[in-house]
Amino acid sequence: MMHRARKRFGQNFLQDSGVIYSIIALINPSTNMHVIEIGPGLGALTRPLLTNLEHLDLLEIDRDLVAYWIQENLSGLNVIEGDALTFDFLEWAKSRPENSGLCKVVGNLPYNISSPLLFHLVSAAHVIDEQVFMLQAEVVERMVSKAGGSEFSRLTVMMQARYDMELVLEVPPEAFDPKPKVNSAVVRMIPRKDFNLNSAQWAALEKVVAAAFSQRRKMLRTNLAAYSERLSLTESELKARAQDISVERYIEWAKTIAA
Numbered sequence: 001m002m003h004r005a006r007k008r009f010g011q012n013f014l015q016d017s018g019v020i021y022s023i024i025a026l027i028n029p030s031t032n033m034h035v036i037e038i039g040p041g042l043g044a045l046t047r048p049l050l051t052n053l054e055h056l057d058l059l060e061i062d063r064d065l066v067a068y069w070i071q072e073n074l075s076g077l078n079v080i081e082g083d084a085l086t087f088d089f090l091e092w093a094k095s096r097p098e099n100s101g102l103c104k105v106v107g108n109l110p111y112n113i114s115s116p117l118l119f120h121l122v123s124a125a126h127v128i129d130e131q132v133f134m135l136q137a138e139v140v141e142r143m144v145s146k147a148g149g150s151e152f153s154r155l156t157v158m159m160q161a162r163y164d165m166e167l168v169l170e171v172p173p174e175a176f177d178p179k180p181k182v183n184s185a186v187v188r189m190i191p192r193k194d195f196n197l198n199s200a201q202w203a204a205l206e207k208v209v210a211a212a213f214s215q216r217r218k219m220l221r222t223n224l225a226a227y228s229e230r231l232s233l234t235e236s237e238l239k240a241r242a243q244d245i246s247v248e249r250y251i252e253w254a255k256t257i258a259a
């Protein structure tokens with residue numbers, strides 16, 4: 001099909017068959033899996049996925065591409081026109097047929113919405129088994145970074161509090177048409193088995209992490225001043241910066257604040 005890539009929808013279509021093969025192998029589709037692909041585009045991932053799945057849901061915002069997939073009328077394919085940022089992934093996950101296998105959300109994501117989308121998906125993390133996404137490499141590096149490094153950020157803490165994550169594959173611009181300006185990477189995200197925050201504790205985590213990172217260069221003595229009575233920060237924590245504190249310590253603080 002003739003389709004001019006739309007910048008505003010972050011359309012960079014995957015061309016490299018080696019990369020496509022690696023992503024499909026990673027998703028490891030099997031007949032009764034419950035899978036939704038965000039942004040199928042022209043189907044680089046969609047078609048190979050469909051050869052191994054009985055059923056595949058597609059979520060696409062571009063009307064022309066939605067029309068294309070509807071007209072293709074492929075067996076097992078369910079096309080949803082919608083915006084991934086507002087789509088109800090919780091409802092979708094709950095709609096899985098009985099006896100279905102793992103529940104997965106996958107996609108080569110539009111880079112302009114990756115961070116809000118990752119946060120949006122957290123609300124369904126308890127019913128999703130795995131997420132496999134292609135993102136801007138810089139974002140994936142932040143997601144998997146360790147405390148102490150300059151990439152360690154609010155996104156790092158919130159994602160590592162909820163998921164075990166792995167950067168699986170780095171992908172150069174040449175793998176796409178049109179070529180993006182940045183490098184890409186594939187990340188696999190599996191909700192943490194030991195996750196035990198209730199919604200008040202999660203909200204507290206969001207707040208304390210946002211406060212800690214509000215001024216990256218300032219010490220926590222300043223950034224967390226509003227919490228100083230409830231959190232007993234050690235002398236070295238008071239002098240530390242937000243990126244020096246471990247994810248597990250932020251989680252402890254969130255539990256204390258919400259108690």
Ligand code: SAM
Nearest residue numbers: 009012013014039040041044061083084108110
């Ligand atoms: N999966 C295809 C591939 O690998 O070649 C296309 C990937 S392209 C980077 C991103 C896709 O996401 C496009 O099809 C685009 O129209 C779609 N998209 C952009 N914003 C979206 C949104 N908010 N919700 C759902 N799909 C979106």
